Amino acid sequence: MVWWFFCPNITYGEDALSDLETIKGKKAFIVTDKIINGLGLAEKVCRILTQKQWEAAIWDGVEPDPKISTVKSAAEAIKRFGADWIIAVGGGSVMDTAKAAWVLYEKPDVELHALTPFDELGLRTKAKLICIPTTTGTGSEATKAIVIRDDETGRKFATINPELTPDIALLDPEFVVGLPKNLTAYTGMDALTHAIEGYISVWKNDFSDGCSLQSVRMIFEWLPKSVENLSDLEAREKMLIAACLAGMSFGNSQAALAHSLGHSMGSVLRTHHGMSVGMALPYTVEFNCIDGGDAAKQYSELARMIGVSGKGDKKTSINFAQAIRDFMKTVGCPASFKEAGIKKKEFNAGLEKMVEFAMMDTSLTMNPRNTDSEEIRKLYQYMFEGKTVDF
Numbered sequence: 001m002v003w004w005f006f007c008p009n010i011t012y013g014e015d016a017l018s019d020l021e022t023i024k025g026k027k028a029f030i031v032t033d034k035i036i037n038g039l040g041l042a043e044k045v046c047r048i049l050t051q052k053q054w055e056a057a058i059w060d061g062v063e064p065d066p067k068i069s070t071v072k073s074a075a076e077a078i079k080r081f082g083a084d085w086i087i088a089v090g091g092g093s094v095m096d097t098a099k100a101a102w103v104l105y106e107k108p109d110v111e112l113h114a115l116t117p118f119d120e121l122g123l124r125t126k127a128k129l130i131c132i133p134t135t136t137g138t139g140s141e142a143t144k145a146i147v148i149r150d151d152e153t154g155r156k157f158a159t160i161n162p163e164l165t166p167d168i169a170l171l172d173p174e175f176v177v178g179l180p181k182n183l184t185a186y187t188g189m190d191a192l193t194h195a196i197e198g199y200i201s202v203w204k205n206d207f208s209d210g211c212s213l214q215s216v217r218m219i220f221e222w223l224p225k226s227v228e229n230l231s232d233l234e235a236r237e238k239m240l241i242a243a244c245l246a247g248m249s250f251g252n253s254q255a256a257l258a259h260s261l262g263h264s265m266g267s268v269l270r271t272h273h274g275m276s277v278g279m280a281l282p283y284t285v286e287f288n289c290i291d292g293g294d295a296a297k298q299y300s301e302l303a304r305m306i307g308v309s310g311k312g313d314k315k316t317s318i319n320f321a322q323a324i325r326d327f328m329k330t331v332g333c334p335a336s337f338k339e340a341g342i343k344k345k346e347f348n349a350g351l352e353k354m355v356e357f358a359m360m361d362t363s364l365t366m367n368p369r370n371t372d373s374e375e376i377r378k379l380y381q382y383m384f385e386g387k388t389v390d391f
Ligand SMILES: NC(=O)c1ccc[n+]([C@@H]2O[C@H](COP(=O)([O-])OP(=O)(O)OC[C@H]3O[C@@H](n4cnc5c(N)ncnc54)[C@H](O)[C@@H]3O)[C@@H](O)[C@H]2O)c1
Pocket: 033, 034, 035, 036, 039, 063, 064, 065, 066, 090, 091, 092, 093, 094, 096, 134, 135, 137, 138, 139, 140, 143, 144, 145, 146, 147, 156, 175, 176, 177, 178, 179, 180, 183, 187, 190, 273, 274
């Protein structure tokens, strides 16, 4: 069977930004958000290009979990400017907006909702894409995925197409050193969830496995260091690499149940993506390993690599779920809705919508264990209380 592995060219390390000087082009459109713009990070990129006589513009209209209307505004602005490079400077929200706006800039008739992995878009006739992440989690700089929010329903939907893989991912620790503690922890848990789900997804393959193994190893070592000392540049660089590797893994194998649960929490309760999928992760490990089959074997391989043991694959996987909970405590990520400060009333009011959205989420189809709405509801209820999954 023929299979493909997609990833961008990657430039990384201290002063990786200077690599921009080697790029050929004339007009760069920089997509970012107001916070990142306020920190001067987009301006850093702009300065390098204008010194080389490029024309460059900064557009900072992205909001967390971007809506289709935001993507359309970005595409309009790119069209008015006429870019030959689009440069995303930001977290997953900015990078996904830039990727989706790039599609509409090149192909205005594309319906983002209806985009499939098999469509031949014919991108790169007008522009190419560089992603410079300012968070250490989503790995969007390395994936062919976008996650956008529907304006009317509020539902976050993920879609993939190989042509959406950025041309260049530029990983410079200076761009993440200012990331606050909670976002460092949350986005780090997003990366861990990508690495683990990429390893158990039904589309897992030898290439994605390699990326997952190294990413899991690095996150367990370097995320606590990043959180403990926010200005530790080495830890920041290692987490940038680990998140990118995790993106390369799940981008080529796909995410699973924790992402279905997390996307739907984010849609309904507006919780941060990394916090949501991270919270769901240990519950999904327990749920997927229950029959002691392939998933249990795969989780236990990861568990043993980080020094967690147990009698048999199922018990090792259950111990792995507990090790993930302990890790979340160390880095400061809530392990239940209660710990996240979500009140029972708010949870109950959103529960049925979360179940409905989770059942519609594409990541569900990649999960090794089939599930239904009743089990999804039960999983959310266990996640509210912080109960170990026993079904
Ligand atoms: N396309 C993919 O492959 C993929 C993968 C995972 C997640 N996602 C999506 O990415 C989004 C989440 O992205 P995220 O977790 O990077 O967060 P984000 O981009 O939504 O940013 C969260 C907040 O952090 C701020 N921020 C970002 N960088 C900062 C910095 N260096 N210093 C200070 N503040 C900073 C932002 O301004 C924003 O307010 C979600 O919509 C999620 O669904 C996409």
